[in-house]
Amino acid sequence: MPSRRLVFGLSFLLACSTTGSRPAAPPSATLPPAVSDDAQPPLGKLPAGVRPLGYALALEIDPTKERFSGTGEIAIELDSPHSVIWLHGADLHVTSASVDGADAAYAQVDPGGVAKLTLPRTIGPGKATLRFIWDAPYNQHLRGVYLARADGRAYASTHFEEISARYAFPCFDEPRFKTPFEVTLTGPASDVIVSNTLGVDEKLAANGMKTLRFGATQPLPTYLVLFAVGPWDEVRVEAPPNELRAKALPMRFFAPKGRAKELSFGAQAAVPILALLEKYFASPMPYEKLDHLVIPDFEQGAMENAGAITYRETFLLYNEGISHPDLKNNVADTLAHEISHQWFGDSVTMRWWDEIWLNESFASWLAARIVDQWDPSLDDTTVLFNRANGAMSTDSLRTARKIRQKIESPGDIQNAFDGLTYWKGGALLTMFERYIGPDAFRAGIRSYVAAHKNGLGSTDELLEAVGRAAGRDVKAAFRSFIDQEGVPLVEVKTSCDGSRGRLELSQSRYLPLGSEASRDRIWHVPVCARYGLGTEARESCSLLTEAHGSMDLDGCPSWVMPNASGTGYYRWSLAPADLARLRDDGYTSLDVRERLSLSRALLAAVRSGTLPVADALAAMPYLSRDPSGEVAKDPIGLLGFVIQYLATGTERDAARRFGGELYLPVADRLGWDAKPGESSGNRRLRDAAIGFLVDVAEEPRVTAEGAKRGRAYAALGGQSFDDKAVAPGLAGLALATAVREGDAAFFRGLDARLAKSDDEAIRARIIGALSSTRDPILAEKALGLALDPRLRENERAIPPYVMFSDPAMRETAWKWTRGHLDQLSSAFGERGMATFPGVGSVFCDSAHAEELKSAFGPRAGANPAIKRVLANTVERVSLCIAQAEAQAQSAQDFLRKRFAPARTGTRPPGRAAP
Template identity: 30%
Template sequence: MAHPTDDKNFRLPTTLRPRRYQATVTLDLEGRTFAGEQHVELELSQPTTEIILHANALELGEVTFRTGNDVRKPVSKRVAPVSETVVLTFDAPLPAGSATLDVLWTGHFSDGLRGLYAAGKVAATQFEAADARRLFPCFDEPAFKARWALTVRVPEGHTVLGNGRGVKDEKDGALRKVTFEETELLSSYLIALVVGPLVGTPEEKAEGIPVRTWALPEKAHLAKFGQDAALQVLPRLQDYFGLPYAFGKVDQVGIPDFEAGAMENAGLITYREVALLLDPATAPLSVQKRVAEVVTHELAHQWFGNWVTMVWWDDLWLNEAFATWMAFKIVDQWRPDWRMWLDFDAHRASALALDALKSTHPIHGEVRNAGEAGESFDAITYEKGGAVLRMIEGFLGEGPFREGIRLYMRKHARANAVKEDLWNALGEAAKQPVNELATKWIGQSGFPLVSVKVEGRKVTLSQRRFYSEPEVRSPETWPVPMVLRFEDAGGVKEQRVLFRDAQTTVTLEGGSGDVKWLCANGGSTGFYRVAYEKPALDALKANLGTLAPSERISLLADTFALVRSAQAPVADLLDLAARFGDEEDEAVLDELIGRLGYIENRLTEGEDQERFRRWVEGLLGGGLKKLGWQAAPGEPDRVRLRRAALVRAVGGLARSPQVLAEARPLVQRMLQGDKTALDANLLDTAVGMVARAGDSALFDDLLQRMPREPDPATQRRYLMALTAFEDATLAERAQGLLFTETVKTQDVASFATGLLGNRTGRDAWWAQLQKRWKELVARTGAAPMLLRRVVEGLGLLRTREQLEQMKALLQANPIPEAQQATAQTLERLAQDVALPERVAPEVAAWLKRRP
C-alpha cells in the first residue's frame, strides 16, 4: 500500500513540530564524511504512530523517542527517496505533548554545491531551498522554525564558523570541539557551517553588532570593502525596520566555489568570492556597486526572510523581491552618487523581457515541492517582484509603506507569514486598497502595454497585455499606478493616475494650453511598456535632453520592444538611436549600446554588418576621442564610466581597428604589472577586446595567470577572456578547458555561455556540445541555478536549424530543474531567429540611406 511519502509533493504534517535541535556533528575533512547525534525537542498536538523526518543520503543509526519515563524505539525506519524522507514507525501511538527524539546518523559530503560540500580547502553548507536534509535529519520546511544549538568537532588548525558566536572551544581527543551560541527561532534552510583555513578582518561593531569578513589567507587583503559595506548598511536597515538586528553577530565569508551569488544564513552569510571580495584600487565601479548591493540584499534578509519567514516556497518572492528592492534603496541612501536606481532599471529590463513571453510565470505561483522552488530563483521573483514593490511604494508614499513594513515585522516576529499578511499590514498603515493593486500584479503573469495619445491637455490611455511575440493578443488589464510627467507653459509637472480600465481619458491638471511633451512613465518607476502615437513620440524625441536619464532609457527600451513584437518599424529604433550621439549619461549609453549590440549581432551580416559598425563608430567615436583613454587626476566616476561605455561601443561593438590598436599596448602594460596603464572601469572591455584578436602567446599568458590570481573579479576577467579568442585553434583549446579542473563548478555555466558567444567558435562548439551534453550537465554538480543558466546560454544560438537541434536535444535529455528555463529559452530563441528574417532588409535599407 502506498504511503503519502511516496509522493514527490509530500508535505510534513503540522501535528508534530520541532522546538529545539541540540546537535553535534563530527567532520572528517580528508575522507569527506560526517557523523552526527542530536536531540530534537518536539511538540505533538495529537497521538501518532509515525514521525517523519527529511533525510537525503543519510544513514540513520539508533533512534530513541523519550517523554517523561516513556522511552521507545521505532519498529521500522523506512526511507522514501522520492520525498527525501525517512518514516519512523512505532508499535503504539506516541502521546501528545512534549517529547525528545534522539538520532544518530552518518553521511558523505555532497558532490555538488549543495548540502555540506568541499569548496577547495573550505567545507561549507548551502541549504536553501531544501538541503539541510543532506546534513541533518530534520523537519526541512520553512514553516518548521526551531532553535538550533550546534556543536562541531573538526581537526585542529581550521577556522570554524556557525550561525551563533562560538561560546566554547575545547580539545576533544585528537579533534577540536566548538560549541555555538543557541540561535533564535530559524527555519532549517538558514542554518550554516563553514570550516577551513580562513582569515577574518578585525572585529568591528555597527551599533553594537560585531561584524567580521572572512576569506582564504591569500585573499584576506580583499575583505575590507565588503566589511565596510556591512558596517555602513546595518544601522540603516535597523532604522528602516525599527527593529534591532536579532542574530547576535554578522560573519561574512567568501566561499571559493559557490552556486548562487550569496546566501542569507542567519548571522553567517556566505558569498561567491566575486560578490564579496575586491580591491577598491583596481575594481571597476560596477563590481564595487554589485558587492555593496549583494551585501545589503543579504543583510536585508536578516529581517525579511529570517525574522519573518514565508510559510512555503510559493511565497519565496516575499523574501527575494523585498531584499532586491531594499538593497537598492539602502545603498542609494549610503552612496547617492552611485545612482543605484538606474542600475535597478537595468535589472528590471531582464524581468520585462522574461515577462513578455508566453512561458512566463506569476510572481506568486504554485510550488508543489522543494525541487520546483529552485525554479523560482529568477528575474520574475527578484527583479519583477522588486519593481512591483517599488511601484506600490510610489503609490502609497515612502512613509506609509515603511510603517506597513514595520507593522508586518512586529505582527509576525519570529514566525511565518503569507503574502496577504503583508498586504493587510500595508493597507492598515496606508489606509489604501493595497490588496487590489498587489493581488493583480503578484498573481497575474505579464504586464501591460499602455498606448498614449495626447490631444491638447487630454491624454487617452489604453492598455492590453504586452507579448514580445508578434500577433499574440490577450485581454488582461491591471490597476496601473502611473506617473504622467509633462511640460507646459508653466514648466515641468507630474500627475498620478491609477489606470484600471482598458481605456480612459485623463485631463492634465494645472493650466491651459498644449503640452510640449509628455512621458507616461515618469521616473520610469512603472512595470509596463509605453507606445506613443507619432506626434507624442516626436515631441519626446525633440526634447530628449529634458527627460530624466531613466526616462530616456525607457524610451529606448520600449521602442526596441515594440520593434521586436512587430508593433513598430525598426527604422523607429534606428532613428531614435541616431539622436543619442552626444549622450553623456553613462547609464543611458549602456542602454543604447545594448540595443545597438543586438542589431549588430542578430540583424546584420556581411557588408551590412560592417556598414553598421562604421555607423556606430561615427555616432559615438567622437565622444571617445574627446575623452581619450587616460583618466585625468581626480576625474569623477561618471566620466570614467562614460569612457568605459564608449570603449565598449567603439572598440567592442564596432570593432574599430584604431581602438584595438590603442588597447593592445595598454593591456600588455597592465599584464606586466603597470596598475596605471588602464582605468579599472576599462579592464573587462579592453582585455576581452584584445583577447578576441589575440594569439597563442596571450592565450597561454591568461591561462597561466588565471588560477594564480587572488582577486576574484580579475580571475573571472581572465577566465572569460579565454572564451573570446576568435582564432579557430585557440577557440578549440578554450572549449576543451570546460571539461577540466581549470573551470570551477560555479563557473561552468558562464564559461559554456561565453563559448557560445564566440562568433568563430560557436558552430563547432555547438556541434561538440550536442555530443557532450550529459558531460556538461554532470559538470554542474546538478546545481539547479547552474543548470538553468546552462540552458539559458543556449539562447545565443542563431539559426533556425540550431533552434530545431536545441529542441531535439532538450526533448531527448530533459532537465527537470530547468523546465521553465527550457520553455523560456526556446520561446525567446524562436523570436530571435524570426526577427532578422523579418527586419534585416529594413536595417539594410536604412543603412543605405545614411550618408
C-alpha cells in the same frame, strides 16, 4: 561514524515551548487513526500533524577529511497517533535512530531526500524526542555541507537554501517550521568555527580538534542555519549603538587566508548600511551578531543565514585599482540585500516557497534604495532599473512564469528563484512605493515586520499592513502583477479641452512580434506621468484598472512622460504628436531614468513591430550624445541587434560603420584610462563604448589598442599581471582581445596563469579571455576548461557562455556542447544544468531552435526548472526570427540611405526623432 554524544538536551525547549502548549492526551477512540507506513512518500510538503519544536545538533566537521558526522535530537509535537514520521534526510548514513529512547527504523525513500521513520510503536498525540546518529560525505555540488578549496587549503561551509539542510542532518526541511537550534561544532583547533550565534563555550578536544558550543538561536527555519569550519582570516568591526540598539553589534568579516585586506571596502560599507536598514525598519538588527564569510566556491551570490551571511568572493571582496569598479555596486548591494533579509526572510519567514517573492523582491528593492542613500555616486537605482528592464523582456514571453506560482516539487522551488522574482518583484515594489508614497509604504512594512517578528508572514498579511498604512486597499492591484505573468503596455494620448488637460489611457499585454500569447489582459496599473505646464514639470498618478481609462492633469501639458522617473513596471507608447512634443519640448526636463525609459520604449516598439527599426536608428545619434553616460550607452543594445541579426554582408559593414560613427568619438573623448573622480555613468559609458567597438563593431584601431593593452596587462614574461596597463573596468576586455588577436604561445602562457591565482575575479578574466579565442584548435582547449579539474564548480559555465556570445564562434561552441552534454551535466550538477539551456538564446533560426529542443528536451525530464529555461530559450529564438524577418528591410533601407554613394557617409547625425 558518531564522534560524540550530545552533551546537552532539549529540556529548556520542552519546558517553555509556547507552540507546544497543548496538553498531551492519551490515545482514544475519538482521535484520528494513526498514520501508518502504507502512505506514499510526500514529495512536496510534509503531511500535517507533526512539527519540530527545536533541534540540538552536534557535528564534527574536519575539512581535511572526506566525511562529516553528527548526532542530533529533535523535539517534536504530534497532533495524533503516528506509527510513521515523514521527515527529510539526503545521502545521510544514519547508524542510529530512536524515538523517546526506543529504536526506530530510518530510511531515505526518495532521491530528493524524503525519509521515513518507522516507529517501534504508535506514539502521540503529544511531545516526543527523535534522536539520530549519522555520518555523510561532503556534497559534491555546493549544497548541504561542502568543501571549497583555495591556495591549497580546504574550507567547509554549508548552503541550505532552498532544501539542502537535509544533506547535513535529519530535519523537517520546510520554511514554516521555525524552531530554536542549539549547535555544537567540532573542528580543527587552528580553524575558525562559525555558526548563527556567538560561541558560549569552547573546549580543546582530542586529535588537535576543538569543540565550540553556540548559544540557542532565535526560531529559525532549517534553510537559514549555518555551519562553517576553515582557516579564514578575520577582520572585526563593531556597529556602534544607536537610538534603536543599546549595545554595539559585533561584526566579523572572514576572507580566505591571506586576503583580509580585500575586506576593507565591505567592512566599511556594512556598518552604515546596517544603520540605514535599522532606521528603515525602525527596529534593531534581529540577532546578536552579524558575521560575513567569503566562501571560495559558491553557487549563488550570497546567502542570508541568520547572523552569519555567506558570500561568493566577488560579492564581498574588493581590491581597489584591480577589481572591476562595478564590484563596488555588487558588494554594497549584496550587503544591503543580505542584511535586509535578516528582517525580511529571517525574522519574518514565508510559510512556503510560493511566497519567496516576499524575501527576494523586498531585498532587491530595498538594497537599491539603501545603497542609493549611503552612496548616491554608485547609482544603484539605475542598476535596479536596468535589471527590471531585463525582467520585462523575460516577462513578455508566452512561457514566462508568475512571481507567485504553485510549488509542488523541489524543481518548482528552484524555478521560483529567477530574475522575475528578484527584479520584476523589486520593480513592482518601486512602483507601488511611489504610488502609495514612501512614508505610508514604510509604515506598512514596519508594522508587518513588527507583528510577525520571529514568526511567519504572508503576502496577504503584508498587503493588509501596507493597505492600512496607506488608507486604501492595495491587494487587488498588487495581485494583478504577482499572480499573473506579463508586462502591461499603457498607450497614452493627450487630449485638451481649453485649459483642461487629460491623458486617455488604455492597456493590454505588451507582446513582442512573433508572440503567440494573448494581449487580452488587465492589470491594476499605477500610472504616474510627469508633464510640462508652463515652465514647470508636474506629476499625476492614477490607478488604471480597466482596459481604458483617463487621468486628469492640472492643465493642458506641453509634453508628457508616461512613466515618471521610470519607476512604473509597464511598457508605454505615446500618440505620434505627443511623442514629437516629448522629444522637442520635454527631453531636457526628463531625469536620467525617464530618458532611459524613452530609449527602452523605442526598443520595445521595434521588438513589437509597431516602430520601423529605421525610425529608432535615426534617434540613436541623439541618444548617444546624452550628457548621462547611462543614457548615452543605451543605443548599443539596438546596434548590436541590428549588426547581428538584421544586417548581412555589406549592410553589416555599414551598420558597424554607423556604430563607429556614434561611439568612436566617445571612446576617443573618454580614453582607455580611468579619470580621477569621474562619474560611474561616464566610466560605464567608456567600458560599454570600447567594448562595443571591439566586440561588435570590430573597429580596427580600438581593437589593436585593446590587444596591445591586453598583452601588456598579461605581462607574460613576468610573474603577475600589470595592473597599470589597463583600467580595471577594461582589463577583461583587453585580455580577451589579446587572446583573439594573439597566438598559441600567448594562449598557453595565460592558461598557465590559472594555476597561480585563487582570486575569483582574476580567474574569471583569464577563463573569459581564453574562451574568446577564434582559433579552432585553441577553441577546443578553451571549451575543455568547462570540464578541467583546475576550475571551480562556479567557473565551469564561463567558457561555453563566452563562446556562444561571439557570433563567429557560436557554431563551434554549440557543436562541442552537444557532444559533451553528459560530461557537462555531471560537472554542473542538476541545478547548474537547469539554467544551462539559456546559452542557446543567442540563436535566431529555426534549425537551431529544433537542435536546442532535441539536445536539452530529453534532459529536462520532470524538472520544471530546466523545462522552463528551455521553453523560454526556444521562444526567444522564435521571436528573434519573427523580428528579423519583419525589420531587416527597414534596417537595410536606413543603412543604404545613410551610406548611399551620393552622400559621403559623413552626414552629421543631426537631431533625429526619437
